[in-house]
Amino acid sequence: MFSLVKSTFYREEETKKSLCEFIMQAKQLSMGEQCMLFEREFAAWQGRKHCVSFNSGSSANLGLIRALCNLGILCSGNTVGFAAITWATNVMPLIQNGLVTSPIDINTATLNVSPTTVLEALERTNMQAIFLTNALGMSDDIASIKAICDERGILLLEDNCESLGSEYNGVKLGNFGMASTFSFFVGHHLSTIEGGAVCTDDDALDEALRMVRSHGWDRHLAPSAQQRLRADHNVDDFNAKYTFYDSAYNIRPTEIQGFLGRNQLAYLDEMTKKRAENFVALTPIYDNPQFERMQPQMSTHSSFAFPLLCKTEKIKDEYIQKSTAANIEIRPIISSYMPHQPFYKKYVPAVEHELPGAYAVHKKGFYFGNNPEVTPEDIAMLLETFK
Ligand SMILES: Cc1ncc(COP(=O)(O)O)c(C=O)c1O
CATH class of the missing domain: 3.40.640.10 (Type I PLP-dependent aspartate aminotransferase-like (Major domain))
Incomplete structure (x- = not known):
């Protein structure tokens, strides 16, 4: 897994x-x-x-x-x-x-x-x-x-x-x-x-x-x-x-x-470096035309996850199945669309303005993990599954 x-x-x-x-x-x-x-x-x-x-x-x-x-x-x-x-x-x-x-x-x-x-x-x-x-x-x-x-x-x-x-x-x-x-x-x-x-x-x-x-x-x-x-x-x-x-x-x-x-x-700089290197090694996934290309603007990119935004909901559903079959744990992109969260609806009047970016992420996004212990074999398997 x-x-x-x-x-x-x-x-x-x-x-x-x-x-x-x-x-x-x-x-x-x-x-x-x-x-x-x-x-x-x-x-x-x-x-x-x-x-x-x-x-x-x-x-x-x-x-x-x-x-x-x-x-x-x-x-x-x-x-x-x-x-x-x-x-x-x-x-x-x-x-x-x-x-x-x-x-x-x-x-x-x-x-x-x-x-x-x-x-x-x-x-x-x-x-x-x-x-x-x-x-x-x-x-x-x-x-x-x-x-x-x-x-x-x-x-x-x-x-x-x-x-x-x-x-x-x-x-x-x-x-x-x-x-x-x-x-x-x-x-x-x-x-x-x-x-x-x-x-x-x-x-x-x-x-x-x-x-x-x-x-x-x-x-x-x-x-x-x-x-x-x-x-x-x-x-x-x-x-x-x-x-x-x-x-x-x-x-x-x-x-x-x-x-x-x-x-x-004591290990934080080492962990940051490894996460940043993993992210770069995984970036060819964004060449897959089924995904939107993320454009990180970071001079140092320390991420604990690799996000993917699919072009359609159908593609996302297919990748949920593919990830399950490949034993890759995936998650929604954080709390997704906050105005839809039950606690938010309970305590806050309905949000009247549109949030199309956040809604697209809610509907079409997911991520898998990125940590300093990811191996070259893991990277190869992830590229194989998503690229
Ligand atoms: C953006 C953000 N803020 C706050 C928290 C809460 O942190 P904790 O899990 O340590 O309570 C999280 C947790 O994942 C988070 O992603």
Whole structure:
């Protein structure tokens, strides 16, 4: 079976052995030193000032949106645009926090929102923020999207849960918005089994994220921030232990995730390189006239999947059968058409504008996996099946 995910970790056996040794000698397994060290190392790798880790990418999204609400940067009733091709837990926190959501269509050649689709959406709807998704290791012209947002005073956020390591014009995805989220779920680019993070250069947001992650208390803040909060609220050091300053959750990672993050980070550049090489080796599939030609614009393309957009629904049905016969695991392209998702229909009034790009992807798209352990034999078999 050519499955989406080959193993839980890169260098699985040695990683599991080190994990066992770590657990046996660790004095603390709840969030502590390993998580802090991972955050420091990950922020340095990503090239951002702060990294706050969470127990999943979904929690990173939830924590980010709540933290922005706590800071008053987003307010209930604000409109937030999101990519019509994204994951459900990109959109759910917006709804849960009283924000108005507005899907932005995507360019089928990149599977991502483009300057054109963003401008079309802004023509129609006044947005205070855009929480875009860098889907399947790609972005469209994200530098121009940032310029549009900067010019109009629109807050730009990136859900980078699917694109860790990808670069646009030499800039890592996740470094265009005020903040970006990451997932470390098995099968994504770096696995801590479950896990996630938010990166930002903003000090106030970093503080709000640390509070939102952990009950709304000040325990994991810098001593200067603790003193300021305690003075503002007239709280002594004893009562500070159980003082809760703002609306929050408990969405912390554990030391196991911190340890695994540090362990796997050492291989991240190697994994990115292999994924990018696999993608290039598979690109002749796009010569097949039954598929639309994807046009990734990435200077580094770190994808955990290889997307295919068929010319017709009939062709897609045929390839679903072919993939099953060849034992290749395939999936719809992320959450496909978000306005059709039952949760979205339940909580959001019907979307009136058309999203033809996202609809085409929903009707005619699928992907198979791409990971650093793909072998030359796997590549040959995939070319044979799809080319
Ligand atoms: C774009 C996007 N955002 C968020 C998530 C959620 O990440 P997690 O599975 O770590 O909760 C995913 C998951 O696949 C995703 O694809």
